Amino acid sequence: MTGTPPSHVRVLAFGDLEGAVWGTVIDAGATAIVYCTPDGVGSGTVALNDNPAAWTVSGEGVELRATPIAHEGADGTGELCRVQGSLTVAGVRRDVDCPGTRGAGGPTSKRLQSVRGVSGWFATDRGLALLALRPDSGKGQESDLIEANVFEPEGWIAVDEPRLSTTYLADDRPSRASLELWIADGEEEYPRRAAAEASGPGAAIDGDGISLQVTPLRCHAGGLDGAGVYLLARF
Secondary structure, three states: OOOOOOOOOOOOOOOOOOOEEEEEEEEEOOOOOOEOOOEEEEEEEOOEEEOOOOOEEEEOEEEEEEOOOOOOOOOOEEEEEHHHHHHHHEOEEEEEEEEEEEEOOOOOOOEEEEEEEEEEEEEEEEEEEEEEEOOOOOOOOOOOOEEEEEEOOOOEEOOOOEEEEEEEEEOOOOEEEEHHHHEEOOEEEEEEEEEEEEEEOOOEEEEEEEEEEEEEEEEEOOOOEEEEEEEEEEE
């Protein structure tokens, strides 16, 4: 990764509903991946293209293609997608065909100190994604720039006022997350709420200028249960 903190990022998160396969790719000047299959965890640097029709991720043991699911309301800042390809861990190649989310944050006028992201999926056409960017001069959550989307079969909804609360373990790994997603409906606002808890220890990678940690989640929203990931990147 680059030694200079970035001013914008791209994130791809994916996983099956059972939580056996999951991963996150982050592009912050250079690109890294942390992922898991039933054979173990893997991480490394990868190449990520910028074709909006289909992001492709390639690297040692990684070949993925993320195609957005066309739907009314999609605006490009956050998209539900289908991720297909393969991941290899411990010499075992596993085919991947699962839901995911992809999106971009920034650019900002200031370099970034950290990025937190929560993605969850409950079906191939239902999920959510939140991305919180903290500028290099930020001292707490009040300085975060947060964007979020809710993905439903009837349409995709941009969240007007997203809020994220995280509980951390002693070793600074996230254990629980609560999302409060306020959505405007005319002159009224109403919240969508979601909760998640860590479903495993996750995995991490440290590179030049970045510390990336990804934790698998069990997610709950609107009476539905699903899976997801929590991304924490520090620059």
